[in-house]
């Protein structure tokens with residue numbers, strides 16, 4: 001897609017927070033965590049990657065090659081930003097934060113995040129999303145960042161709300177999980193909102 005916005009997604013920054021650092025993937029260093037979150041059934045459920053509970057597939061050569069093919073090429077992508085989330089307490093990668101589906105004409109993007117269980121529930125996710133969303137508005141010049149969160153994931157929704165995302169609609173029965181239909185809530189944040197609160201809507 002032609003870039004009319006001046007945004008340069010081929011730059012892969014390192015973003016430093018109090019609890020986390022977001023940095024480009026280092027495949028050999030991060031592979032163990034990546035395997036962990038790709039195989040975690042609860043992460044698969046919450047991100048909509050799995051269609052129902054099932055026994056984890058054995059991690060075979062094909063899975064390893066596919067993981068290496070994907071995570072080994074994230075730093076070369078000119079139209080999306082995939083960053084590893086590193087827990088500053090241990091120095092280890094605990095997940096990923098991603099701006100994807102960039103539309104340069106409308107200066108918008110989708111956002112997604114996932115943390116392995118070892119990184120969850122300690123405020124790392126909320127801080128990571130503030131860092132990458134701030135980068136999206138302040139350095140990439142985005143106008144709007146949106147995301148989808150399934151109705152069975154109130155923790156993620158809370159984390160998004162804490163950083164200033166606003167629910168704007170419901171995609172009814174968007175996911176089939178274990179034979180049940182699940183709604184997906186669409187949330188977004190605009191550059192003008194970010195400018196006002198910089199990820200802390202409680203302050204305004």
Ligand SMILES: CC(C)(COP(=O)(O)OP(=O)(O)OC[C@H]1O[C@@H](n2cnc3c(N)ncnc32)[C@H](O)[C@@H]1OP(=O)(O)O)[C@@H](O)C(=O)NCCC(=O)NCCS
Nearest residue numbers: 046113114115120121122123124125126154155156158159
């Ligand atoms: C979603 C995710 C990124 C959030 O990051 P996190 O570091 O675990 O979350 P935080 O600790 O920053 O914040 C979670 C907030 O939700 C709250 N929370 C936790 N469980 C909750 C629940 N069942 N209902 C409502 N709120 C809940 C926490 O209390 C906290 O809010 P508080 O700070 O006001 O107390 C992370 O848990 C994750 O990656 N989970 C697995 C994959 C996933 O769900 N990805 C998102 C798909 S849309």
